[in-house]
Amino acid sequence: MTTICIDAMGGDREPKVVLEGIAAALEADDELSVLVAGNEDVVVPFCAKHERARALVTTQTIEMGEHPTEAIRAKKDSSIVRGLAAVHAGEADGFFSAGSTGAIFAAATFGVGRIRGIKRPAIACPVPGLDGRHSVLLDMGANADVRPDMLVQFAHMGRAYSRITLGVEDPKVALLSNGSEDTKGSEAVVAEHEALAKAGGDTWFAGNCEGTDILTGRFDVIVTDGFAGNIAVKTIEGTAKYILAEVKRATQESKRALLGAGLLKPSLKRVAAGLSGDEYGGAALLGVKAPVFIGHGATSVDAVKHGTLACAAAVRGELVDKIARAVAADQ
Amino acid sequence: MTTICIDAMGGDREPKVVLEGIAAALEADDELSVLVAGNEDVVVPFCAKHERARALVTTQTIEMGEHPTEAIRAKKDSSIVRGLAAVHAGEADGFFSAGSTGAIFAAATFGVGRIRGIKRPAIACPVPGLDGRHSVLLDMGANADVRPDMLVQFAHMGRAYSRITLGVEDPKVALLSNGSEDTKGSEAVVAEHEALAKAGGDTWFAGNCEGTDILTGRFDVIVTDGFAGNIAVKTIEGTAKYILAEVKRATQESKRALLGAGLLKPSLKRVAAGLSGDEYGGAALLGVKAPVFIGHGATSVDAVKHGTLACAAAVRGELVDKIARAVAADQ
Incomplete structure (x- = not known):
């Protein structure tokens, strides 16, 4: 099983679009399980209905226009910060969000950490x-x-x-x-x-x-x-x-x-x-220690599906190890 | 009368396209006269047929792929170098070419000179x-x-x-x-x-x-x-x-x-x-001491016409003086 953590609150569209995308990804990939980060009313009912889905209940959402580093400092219980912390803790192998690129970049760099040498x-x-x-x-x-x-x-x-x-x-x-x-x-x-x-x-x-x-x-x-x-x-x-x-x-x-x-x-x-x-x-x-994929804010069901599957493929293809080896060989 | 020097040899298309464009510009603007720079067989017959056109016979052509500064040094009798020299000498008020941007830039900077303070x-x-x-x-x-x-x-x-x-x-x-x-x-x-x-x-x-x-x-x-x-x-x-x-x-x-x-x-x-x-x-x-307009290499009759007329409008609108005054006021 490959586990991808998905930010259910990310993007300009309602969480329903993200949830449908996750369902489509689960349907397409039998070896995929998901950790769905977001508000209780969004993620709990979804995970109750899907066997390979686990909920990560969070209470905050980082909006698209917020200042990235300020937002990740102020919103420690956001789906982005908590989702990436879950990846760092080994509860998931990769992360997908259609949220703020800047916030994901900052949270992943601090929360998941850079690959050695990067x-x-x-x-x-x-x-x-x-x-x-x-x-x-x-x-x-x-x-x-x-x-x-x-x-x-x-x-x-x-x-x-x-x-x-x-x-x-x-x-x-x-x-x-x-x-x-x-x-x-x-x-x-x-x-x-x-x-x-x-x-x-x-x-x-x-x-x-x-x-x-x-x-x-x-x-x-x-x-x-x-x-x-x-x-x-x-x-x-x-x-x-x-x-x-x-x-x-x-x-x-x-x-x-x-x-x-x-x-x-x-x-x-x-x-x-x-x-x-x-x-x-x-x-x-x-360059961070887990595959992190970022969808457009104006996302679609297909975009979430492809993003989740691409992230799982990057885990299985050992993207992080391949980068680490190439960079180490060059030192 | 406003006189624009036009490079008949510039661009990837045959000189015929440029000549048709010049004819269209002369037709559209009664106060326009042109100095047409290029090979004798191209420019002389054209100027014989058009009242407000004078020929500037040159023997060399700078091709699109040539190294700009080397080309303008090696081809002193090219339509670009001689045409811009004619502008510098006051025989024309502005210059239009669909030739190499780099060569025109180099020839105009050296040949026509920068506006004071630029x-x-x-x-x-x-x-x-x-x-x-x-x-x-x-x-x-x-x-x-x-x-x-x-x-x-x-x-x-x-x-x-x-x-x-x-x-x-x-x-x-x-x-x-x-x-x-x-x-x-x-x-x-x-x-x-x-x-x-x-x-x-x-x-x-x-x-x-x-x-x-x-x-x-x-x-x-x-x-x-x-x-x-x-x-x-x-x-x-x-x-x-x-x-x-x-x-x-x-x-x-x-x-x-x-x-x-x-x-x-x-x-x-x-x-x-x-x-x-x-x-x-x-x-x-x-930023040079005369209006210089540059058309696409893959030019058209309309592009040459518009380029010539825009250059004449820049002369009449005192583009060079306006730039000189704005820059001087800022010193």
Whole structure:
């Protein structure tokens, strides 16, 4: 049995959506058991109805807009803090939440702890590419300032994630820059390039890539500091929103466009779902001593199901051990 | 008469496209005359047929992939180097090319020269927003490493551009960051925020914005270093390409989707054209002593026409003087 702790209170949607997602995950995976963290009226009735579900009753909820470190200090009986403490105590093997990324990051770093040797945990985000390929982009926002040696660790963490979650055998890593030539980039990025070339230049490091490469699947792992990664991920989100809004506007101006959009709707929805990363469990917090997956706040039943299953797969694939070994080999 | 020098050899398309664009601009603007730089067989026959066109015969062409500073040194008789020299000599008031951004940047910085007091010229890129609004994003790649005082100059330059090219009366400026709170960002960005708040906190500075804000039109000007700006602009381009490719893929899998895409095609084309920035003349090189506009390499007749007219409007709107005055007032 693999046990995943799930935050029933996380996200902007009502807990019902999360509970349905957990039920779907239990249905799909016979070797899965869950520890459901949340308010008594939410989690107790659910767990009474499901054999492989145990309740972790908590009384507080960290909201999406709260300051992360202040929230985890003030709300010690929240589903996020208590859920991650349960993982630390060995009551669960991994954690999934659609709650505040910042609060989960802070609670996991303090509560579960970093893998030995890891300088900074990072948040990895799966992104789709052309022809059904996928890449993983990290860090997407946890570390605005990084050093070259951290980028090398991000590469190791991203490769372990790519193997286990995306099923890539020998993942190749690129560094996000403002040009594909080796010498392109800010002074910091040029130094990061050198460190990556030294660590994986003969094996897994594929050189620099550009913003246009992110959604092509050309590279299995794309590493960058959390500042540029955050801008890239949010620019993808903003561009998709812009295009959908413009298509919608066109439908208000022309009957042809309205009919066309109606016929294309299932395809457009699929494109939007692909961009959300939900298919692969959402974002993953890498570098802490247990798999932690983070869904979008505006979550769905499927997103919770995929997130729970991806987290269980990361436990079984020994994500943490693989990261620990790769980082130790590099010291 | 306003005279714009146009590079007939710039871009991936044949010179015929550029010439048709110039003809369309001459047709649209009676007060416009052009100096057309390029190979004799391209520019001489064209100028013989158009009253307000003069030929600047050159023998070399800088290709898109060439190293900018090496190319401008090696090809002194290229349309870009000679065209910008003609602007410097007063034979034309502004310059438009769909050629290599890097080569134009280098040739303009050395050949035309910086406005007094400007530390670093920057490349500004118009982007669409919701409800027909537009913003300008700068720097989009010229300066990977910046100092806080340069960002303040970018703000002044972007405001002058926004007034003249986008017609905004009192443009508001935001700083691109990984969160909207004042304290968000890398150490460098936090320092940039402080400098911008000091310079325009009571008037034109609107605080931080995120990647999701770029295509909303919420802010008239978005400033950032050339590294993050390049990643943002190229991520927009890559996301649009990804979405169009996925829509195309859907049409191969379903007849409904094929029909829908056919009906939506004019709207999708309009969205793509809006994202290209061509409607406003493409990118603008700000901070040099003459208006310089840069079209996409994969240019079109309309893009050349708009670029030429936008450049003429920048001359008449006294873009250079307005930048010089704003920067001098800030010293």
